[in-house]
Amino acid sequence: MKAIYSLFLVFALVLVALLGAGAGGMHYLFGVIIPYVAVVLFVAGFVMRVIRWGKSPVPFRIPTTCGQEFSLPWIKQNKIDNPSTTWGVILRMFFEIVLFRSLFRNTRVELHDGPKLAYASNKWLWLFALLFHYSFLTIFLRHMRLFTEPVPGFFQALESVDGMLQIGVPSLYLTDVVIVVAATYLFLRRVVIPQVRYVSLPADYFPLFLILGIVLSGIFMRYFVKTDIVSVKELTMGLVTFHPRIPEGVGTIFYIHVFLVSVLLIYFPFSKLMHMGGVFLSPTRNLANNNRMKIHVNPWNYPVKVHTYEAYEDEFREKMVEAGLPVEKPLEQQPENKE
């Protein structure tokens, strides 16, 4: 149900662009205003979200430790999975961000007859997540041909590597195939595995469908519903040089693609997609495990009101003596004239 709602939401977005830019002819709105608004909201939202995270106090080190910590000299430390130095942390973060090292440890839990509980390694999520993210990055970088003039050699090289199979015309990009397969896997994982389906929310399905929608509309534009790419570049170059204009001959499919991208950009800072910035700020990864080597002072300690034992005894000495409790200073000899 949650998946279907999200799917319909993406369909509705396509319909908005189809009606607005296609039937309504609001090209300036969909080609210039919405993309600009989206970029501004994306950058500002991203920065604000990260700063808000940065403001939360981290008085103590809370790294998740996945290996032997620094200990006695003859016990071998796992320097990456339980770093105690800044360099160790840098290495740990590098492998986390570039190779998704923690996903590599993903496990599957199975209950067998007996009842026996079994854990097994499960690398599929790691593999497809990696494929998905690298395809996305490559496609994103390849798009820079629409935003640069002259196109830097790096992006051209990326294109020729990506299109090296030279299948069809325009030549098929490997990343186009890979990202569709990988995103489909990520979606199927959520509906097929009951435990994962149970914890999946619209906020999980919607970004997947949205990205799939963007990718499919892009693929459609490149291979099936063609549009005049030279005019598209006129439009995109107008955007990045702040001389926006709407050339003739740009098809509705382009506006659908760009509208979905704009929605993604606007949605990004509010959503779980912020893990892009969040991974850098995870205190469980980016802190060295040096709790016992360095003193970590709680910086928002306010002066604590103390009540020392001496003062306590002074206050209650009589009652303590009455109750037969030992005291450090004996009761002062009271003049015994009380009778």
Add this chain to the structure above:
Amino acid sequence: MYDGGKIIAGLAVFVLLFTFPFWYNIGNAAYTKPKLELPKDAKECVEKTEWMRAEHMQLLNEWRDEAIREGHHTYKNMVTGKVYKKSLTKTCLKCHAQKDKFCDRCHESLSVHPYCWDCHVAPKGDK
């Protein structure tokens, strides 16, 4: 802020990278559509000009398959019915004789590198 310096530096790098297209083009001349040298001795292309702009690669792909795999060597214009031979060098480049001032102008601007010319030889454009 804890490690505020590092966080701000990271954000600065992120913003700088993301806005790359906005500052990369500063100082370059405003982008204009590539100037094409159109054939002088012909008025129209094998199909309508707007259609050709978007679909010419698809058309060439179909021509290639039909000519080489199926042996159909003639193409009829969808509107006028004018007949053309399905050939890359002998049709397209007969009219568009200067590849470097026509096809290449568009393709360079969009970083398109058709691999056709690995095998096919374009006329020298000395017309």
